[in-house]
Amino acid sequence: MCALLAVAADLPASQPAAGPVERWSVFEAAFDGPRDGNPFVEVRLRAEFRFQHRVVEADGFYDGAGVYRVRFMPDTAGEWTYITHSNRPELDGKSGKFTSAPASRGNHGPVTVRHAYHFGYADGTPYFPVGTTCYAWAHQGDELERRTLATLRTAPFNKMRMCVFPKDYVYNTNEPKYYPFPRDAAGHNDYTRFNPAFFRHFEQRVKQLMEMGIQADLILFHPYDRWGYKNMPAEVDDRYLRYTVARLAAFRNVWWSMANEWDFVKEKSLSDWDRFFRIVQESDPYQRLRSIHNGAVIYDHAKPWVTHASIQGDDFNKAEEWLRAFHKPVIYDECKYEGNIPRRWGNISAREMVRRFWLGTARGVYVGHGETYLDPQDVLWWSKGGVLHGESPQRIAFLRKILEDSPQSGLVPLPNQKYPVVAREGEYYLYYFDLHQPAELEFDLAKGVKYQADIIDPWAMTITLAPGAYEGKFTLKLPGKPDQAIRFRKLR
DSSP states (O other): OOOOEETTTTTTTSSOOOOOTTTTTEEEEEEEEEOOOHHHHHHHHHEEEETTTTEEEEEEEETTTTEEEEEOOOOOEEEEEEEEESOOOOTTTTTEEEEEEEEEOOOOOOOOETTTTTTEETTTTEEOOOOOTTTTTTSSHHHHHHHHHHHHHHOOOEEEEESSOOOOOOTTTOOSSSOOHHHHHHHBOOSSSSOOHHHHHHHHHHHHHHTTTOOOEEEEEOEEEEESSOOOOOOOOOOHHHHHHHHHHTTTTTEEESSSSSOOTTTTTTHHHHHHHHHHHOOOOOOOEEBBBBBSOOOHHHHHHHHTTTOOOOGGEEEEEOOOOOOOOEEEESSSEEOEEEEEEEOOOOHHHHHHHHHHHTTTOEEOOEEEETTTOOOOOHHHHHOOOOOOHHHHHHHHHHHHHHTTOOOEEEOSSOOOEEETTTEEEEEESSSOOOSSEEOOOTTOOOOEEEEEEETTTEEEESSSOOOOOEEOOOOOSSSSEEEEHHHH
């Protein structure tokens, strides 16, 4: 006998849905099914979801204890129907329907690429990524994970880079509570099965980020591993990707990052990474954003399955070159870390972190935050989360507000300029002077348009209105000190 239970993702799986499923939220159908053999390998399940003339297919997954689930994100309000297809008769041909209600306030839908170099939500609201990195925060146990979530509620970040697999690296050598595959006493993984408890815990953290409006940039592979996950057989890699996509793709805040430092995973070839991209692309009915993060070697982000470039580095002089080469958004997800650890990548100052955010902005790209301050318990934000200690987050919040007040279609770098500047020509200009600034400077803006000039101090977080209105070619008196920005906005 097959029992059907339809639930909304924000309710416990054992509780019936109280009403319609909100647009861009998660509908879930759960079925009792076969327990014999190995359901993770032997049972196939998918469902067709229909809205009027449209059909969207989503893969199901085995969640242990004889329970099979299919998750689906409705992108249109109204009545949807579904029917299952399976190689097991107990799961085949099961049908049902549900109603999708309009999105509530704060639910803007998933993020996609817009205007070539920028991002936006499905409802048309612009999205400016202001991310941070906490690689292994979801593998630290409930107490520390709750502390991380509490920190994020008041932090400026709207994107979190985080690993699906546990991580083994300096300042992060503890064992996780959950493992993605069953393990015996000797530490051998059973790669023919998944551990549903691991994925239930992980997806709960993804859902909690979603409730806070934070995008979960999920890193699928990484080199910092002592459990064997970086050198799994190819068929296990592929099965892991499909299972992860089936479980998590319906959450509207999910992004896919194929790897952190892909070129340091020596067990994989370039063709493997291309295959991983294709598997994720083919398995994901919603086409979530897809990227891959480099160590020393830049992946070819111009490949069609890459939606945006994820860069490790701090050479912002390459930003415009990459924008032209890839014709996609570029995010410097790792530009080193504010902190004081004895590692070259983990001890830049807060001022330097803020400078890099502004310099990247003025070059037409986005920048990610990270923090690595020494801690007696080795709880460093970059890896384990916890609390933030640095001085950059509040100043990053200041920049985020400036970005969100800029033109919704995004800013693009102007070529052949003496100083970095992004603009929506004829409407808005944002200059940044990082290392020096003259006491006055000549500007040449669109003629016949009057502009208001604001002098911005990124560290002091002040905006000073320059007296008068400006148009065409003119000279403006400036503070004459480094790390200043000038904003020109068209007067209405």
